[in-house]
Amino acid sequence: MSFAKEPPFAHGSISRSAVVLVNLGTPDAPTRGALRRYLREFLWDRRVVEIPRALWWLILHGAILPFRSGQSAHKYASIWTREGSPLKVHTQAQARLLQEALAERGHSELTVAMAMRYGSPSLPDVLAKLKAEGCERIAILPAYPQYSGTTTASIYDAVFAHYKNIRNVPELRLVRNYHEHEGYIGALAESVEAHWEQHGRPDKLVMSFHGVPKRTLLLGDPYHCECLKTARLLASRLKLGADDYVVTFQSRFGKAEWLQPYTAPTVEALARQGARRVDVICPGFTSDCLETLEEIAMEVRADFEAAGGQEFHYIPCLNENPAWIAALAEIAEQHIIGWPTMQTAAQRELHKKAAEAARAAALQLGAEA
Ligand SMILES: C=CC1=C(C)c2cc3[nH]c(cc4nc(cc5[nH]c(cc1n2)c(C)c5CCC(=O)O)C(CCC(=O)O)=C4C)c(C)c3C=C
């Protein structure tokens, strides 16, 4: 095995720092072919499906991909926007706003990029581009507030796999979780309060998190615990009593038992028990996506109404919410401590002089014209 070709080493070259916001990934188009490619990469990850490889290959290629690709493409088509998949559109906007927020905090010499664990822009492509731009310090910021081996650690795997073939590896920092970060909890609480100010309060607030197989909890994955902690902190910020809210898990995949209680049956039971209105928020998703816009805001809404419920409110994800962008900037800042991301006074003076000279030259040109 040989290592990837390095740019020639040059003394005195400027080294930059970067933050990479990494989300799960999404298909390139709401079509069967694009879904097949996306699901094949996603579901072949041994962090995501822990079944012996040979057996899983047969199930994946024989039963899952041929059927699920078409079904999922149809679901994606129902949420697709002119700009593309909501997950990607929001993650791109968050990265741009995060760059601006960090620059406002003085980190003008910091690059913020966005990458996807599955699909595009791929993590290896983004890391290679940052290297070409001279980034020697990289902080990986997963878009998941709660750590799970199935998601966060899978991003770490992809980062390590990429650098395995690189000779000159940058300094790396990995964000693990921020499920109890004050800024994150505060942004969630603000968005619920804003919704309630406009629409009044529900009989029950449902906090729905993406599920994982129950087995992963029993084998030591802290995800379940971190979801419950987020829910407790959010409930406490909203001053909710134990009867005012319920924590549920959605998006079950396959036949095994996943974390319980499941979202859809819980919401149906609430309607049957006489709840007139439920509000659902998905605090584990930082961007709206298929699992929130289709599964919750369409499917679960229909289940609630079919069971006799009157009013179903879906409270959107944090997306580009300014309080959330400020929280992201704080989280990033806590992980780039000590890195030279700000201009020194001498550099600032140099830039100021260059800008003044450019302005004077433009004025001179204008006067001569
Ligand atoms: C928020 C954290 C997530 C965890 C934990 C997670 C675990 C997990 N997911 C699957 C299977 C699927 N998930 C799918 C979509 C999807 N999952 C997350 C997030 C988490 N998944 C998001 C944000 C999305 C939406 C992506 C988008 O493009 O909008 C899908 C694909 C959609 C479909 O075909 O239904 C699958 C499949 C497993 C097996 C798992 C843990 C073991």
Ligand SMILES: [Fe+2]
């Ligand atoms: Fe998922």
Ligand SMILES: [Fe+2]
């Ligand atoms: Fe789903």
